[in-house]
Amino acid sequence: MTMRGAEIAALLGPHVRGRVEAGASLAEFTWFRVGGPADCLLVPQDEDDLAAALAVLPVEVPVTVLGLASNTLVRDGGVPGLVIRLIRGFSQAQTFEDGTVTAGTGMADARFARVCADAGIGGFSFFRGIPGSLGGALRMNAGAHGGETKDNFVSARAVTRNGQIVTLTAAQMGFHYRHTDAPLDLIFTSVTFKGTPGVDPLVLKAQMDEVSTYRETHQPTKDRTGGSTFKNPDPPGTPNQRSAWKHVDAAGCRGLVIGDAIVSEKHCNFLINRGSATAADIERLGETVRARVRAVTGVDLDWEIKRIGRFAEGAEVSPFTDYA
Ligand SMILES: Cc1cc2nc3c(=O)[nH]c(=O)nc-3n(C[C@H](O)[C@H](O)[C@H](O)COP(=O)(O)OP(=O)(O)OC[C@H]3O[C@@H](n4cnc5c(N)ncnc54)[C@H](O)[C@@H]3O)c2cc1C
Structure with a gap:
């Protein structure tokens, strides 16, 4: 029941x-x-x-x-x-002289980058540009600017669905591009990384500033968005990698509107709520993009954004359907 x-x-x-x-x-x-x-x-x-x-x-x-x-x-x-x-109670970090850092998974990625920079520990400046928490970063193997969560990972603590506390190694996490194989019912509570000790904090601060400037120039960072909507069809490192946004653009979807949701003009792999969009508007816009990309380029884009919960009654959304 x-x-x-x-x-x-x-x-x-x-x-x-x-x-x-x-x-x-x-x-x-x-x-x-x-x-x-x-x-x-x-x-x-x-x-x-x-x-x-x-x-x-x-x-x-x-x-x-x-x-x-x-x-x-x-x-x-x-x-x-x-x-x-996971917020308060999961947002503390401890740094050690050998470059080890342990942090609660409720800590914001950007704050984590600053904590590491202040301690002179290198390897985490890319986190400055990712607006999630360390828990989300672990689940998604979040990455940017050539860095990924997996890079300096040592271990994570997690609670299982029946309340057991476990520790996972990198092998048990099974990191891939924007994905981990760790069982979906695990809730990560803290993470330990090992970065590069003894780096001048000013150098790390300059790296973080570069990341921020890049973001503000290229992404709609101040809008109501969920970041990259679709995974790149080819993982990083693939020769002639095809980015998701190129497919979205090729299908003519930049600026496409459904309800109050729009495909960003600035970065067309971002969907934006202009103010009064419903979740159904946003999801229908995403499915319309997928349908048009399939029709024009023959590629099936996979959602990177997690969609959770129930549809409102009468507002179901079907995959690969053109709603525009
Ligand atoms: C403007 C913008 C820019 C972005 N740029 C990037 C980028 O450059 N690179 C990138 O990788 N991502 C980017 N993202 C996407 C997003 O920020 C990352 O995926 C981030 O890691 C998600 O973290 P979160 O805490 O917001 O996770 P949520 O959105 O809350 O959750 C995402 C997934 O993680 C799971 N999860 C969250 N916390 C835990 C936990 N403690 N234990 C187990 N599972 C958990 C959730 O269940 C869900 O499946 C961007 C998003 C925005 C809005």
């Missing part, structure tokens, strides 16, 4: 120290600023709190973890089961 949000909240309440709320709104946490509520939201205080909640939660209740939701589209009908956000 499906548990309602209020029932999940009543069950978890006595076992957790953090915040539990049935029917909590999610839209304001997401970069797109769209989507329905969580059946139940949990903001645990720390790793033990998270583990305690998962240990008592019946296995049939679906669990979704969100970082800063910079790569996620929450559908209009809301998210079933328990949604977990």
